[in-house]
Structure formats: structure tokens, C-alpha cells
Amino acid sequence: MIEAPRVGTAPYLRNTAGSPLAGSPLAFSHRGFAPNGGENTLKAFNAAVELGFGYLETDVHASRDGVLMVFHDEDLRRLTGETRKVSDCTAAELARLRVAGEPIPTFDQLLEAFGHAHFNVDVKDPASAALLARAIDRHGAADRVLVASFNGRRRAAVQRMLAAAGAPVAASPGVLGVGAAALLGSLAPLPRSWFRNVAALQVPERHGAIRVVGPNLIRHAHAAGLQVHVWVVNEEADMHRLLDLGVDGIMSDNADVLARVMAVRGIWPQDRPAG
Known part of the structure; x- marks a missing residue:
């Protein structure tokens, strides 16, 4: 049974009661x-939407002149051959x-190109936090963005700025929050007060030899x-097994x-507009 998250984070999660x-x-x-090839390009996201996806995971970095770019790596070498960093x-x-022949999009372009899509956004650097908050507010997209980051401070900074603007946004915890949830959740109930600002635990199934996702954590x-969202799962059998487990x-x-x-x-599909 999927439980509803706290008020203010529910719109992003379109699988809660009444959604x-x-x-x-x-x-x-x-x-x-x-x-x-061509990850995090408009072509790649369009291909996902054409398959029926309504939820798109992505990453953001700030350019030197303060533009929020959709890109995963800190440096550009792997995908473009350029030796410099995004920043x-x-x-x-x-x-x-170019990434596999495609331009690197800005986050504004992403929100504009896919007006009904929901975005799971990983904040990759400190400068991106304020830029992301402003972009979400500018586009009125707080109900279709979940903010994530391995660095919990970045995620919290985005949430604080949007809360101050009257646009609370969903989030998942950083490394420390996920670690605490994984360790405690496998043994005992999770204190909701520890996770009052997050809507989902987004976790790997395993971290090295440690199993993170199991029946106790989910319960x-x-x-x-x-909610419990698991990344990155690429084998069909594993997908079925985790879904049967209740993720x-x-x-x-x-x-x-x-x-x-x-x-x-x-x-399927899951790309239908709300309402």
C-alpha cells in the first residue's frame, strides 16, 4: 500500500490516493x-516520452555565467571530448x-519542451541550488519536480528557497539521510520527524555487500x-522482483x-497529463 506523503509534496507523486x-x-x-549515446539530451528525453514515460531523471550543473545546464559529469570529457569542467x-x-550529435540543453529548455513531464533532478554542484529553485519558481513547476542530491545541504537549500516563495517541492534525502534510513529501516520503524522534508527514499538496491532494499525497509x-524508489535497475528480472517486493x-x-x-x-503508459 503506497502511503500519501506530507502535504505539499503529494502533487509530484502521481501514484498516491486520488492521483x-x-x-x-x-x-x-x-x-x-x-x-x-546522447544521455540527458532533448532527443533522449523525447525518446523516453515516446515510450510512455511521465517521469524523467536528470542532472544539473551551473555554467560559469550562471545558467543551469542539463549534464551529469563535472567535466565534459566523457561525453564531448572537451577537457574543461562545466563550471x-x-x-x-x-x-x-555536442553529445552524440546533440546540444547540451538548459534546464529551462527541458521544462519548456516537456510541459507534462515530471523531473527527478540531481543537484550536482552548490551553485545549481539557487538556479534550480529560481527555474522551478519561474516555470511554476514545483508540482512536477523532485529535488535530489547526494549532498543533503544542496537539496535542503532548494527546498528552503522554494518554501519561502510559497512553492514547496518534493525531495529525497542525501547520502546521510539514505544511510540512516537504510540502517534503521531494516530493523525498526522510521521516525517521521527525521524525514519530514522528504517524500521518497531513492536508493540503490545494494551498496557494496550491504543490501539496502528489503521488505522491512519498504514496510x-x-x-x-x-515511498521507496530504486536506482539504477537495468535487468528485467530484477525489475519484476523489486516490484513484487513492493517498491x-x-x-x-x-x-x-x-x-x-x-x-x-x-x-503503462504513465505520460498522461494530470487532470
Whole structure:
């Protein structure tokens, strides 16, 4: 049973009671769908949407001149061959680079291009926090963005700024929060006061030799009003196993495989607009 999160974070989670996908696990396309390269490009996200995804996972970095760019790595080498960091380049310089033939989008472009999509956004650097908060507020997108970061301070900074603007946004905890939940949740109920500002625990199934996701964590998370989303799951058998276990969402690089799994279970597509 998927429990409703605290007031103010529910709109993002369209699988809570009374929402369009009530009771269904959510499917997240990790960095879009780019089997031949081109992650985090408009083409990759469009491919995911065409498959039926309503939830898109992405990452943001700030350019040198304060533009929020959609890019995962700190430096540009792996995807563009450029030796500099994202933060060393202006937005104009980044716009001239290509990832598998595609330009690097800004986060504003992402929100504008996919007006009904929900975005799971990983804040990759400190400068991105304020830029992300302003972008979400500017586009009126607080109900379709979940803020995540390995660094809990960045996530909290975005939430504080948006709360002050009257636009509370959903979030998942950083490394410390996830670690505390994984350790305690496998043994005992989770104190909701520890997680009052988050709507979901977004976790790997395992961390090294340690199993993070199990029946106890899921049960205790649900009792605390938290969903459990698992990343990054790429094998079909693992997807079915985790869904049978009761997780509330799965993120995958293999969007086509995840779409097939969801379709087999009769809960596809998930890209329908709210209302």
C-alpha cells in the first residue's frame, strides 16, 4: 500500500490516493533513453516520452555565467571530448558542444519542451541550488519536480528557497539521510520527524555487500509516509522482483525494458497529463 506523503509534496507523486496513477509503481527513465549515446539530451528525453514515460531523471550543473545546464559529469570529457569542467564554460560555449550529435540543453529548455513531464533532478554542484529553485519558481513547476542530491545541504537549500516563495517541492534525502534510513529501516520503524522534508527514499538496491532494499525497509518507509524508489535497475528480472517486493518506483537506463515490464503489469503508459 503506497502511503500519501506530507502535504505539499503529494502533487509530484502521481501514484498516491486520488492521483492519476494511484497505487501504481512509478517508472523513471534515467537520463532519458539513449541506447546509442546522447544521455540527458532533448532527443533522449523525447525518446523516453515516446515510450510512455511521465517521469524523467536528470542532472544539473551551473555554467560559469550562471545558467543551469542539463549534464551529469563535472567535466565534459566523457561525453564531448572537451577537457574543461562545466563550471569553466559559459552557456554559449556549452551550447556549441555536442553529445552524440546533440546540444547540451538548459534546464529551462527541458521544462519548456516537456510541459507534462515530471523531473527527478540531481543537484550536482552548490551553485545549481539557487538556479534550480529560481527555474522551478519561474516555470511554476514545483508540482512536477523532485529535488535530489547526494549532498543533503544542496537539496535542503532548494527546498528552503522554494518554501519561502510559497512553492514547496518534493525531495529525497542525501547520502546521510539514505544511510540512516537504510540502517534503521531494516530493523525498526522510521521516525517521521527525521524525514519530514522528504517524500521518497531513492536508493540503490545494494551498496557494496550491504543490501539496502528489503521488505522491512519498504514496510517501515511506507509506515512513515515515504515511498521507496530504486536506482539504477537495468535487468528485467530484477525489475519484476523489486516490484513484487513492493517498491514504489524504479529508475532504469534501459527505458525500453522498464516500459515493457510496466506494460506486462498493465500500468503503462504513465505520460498522461494530470487532470
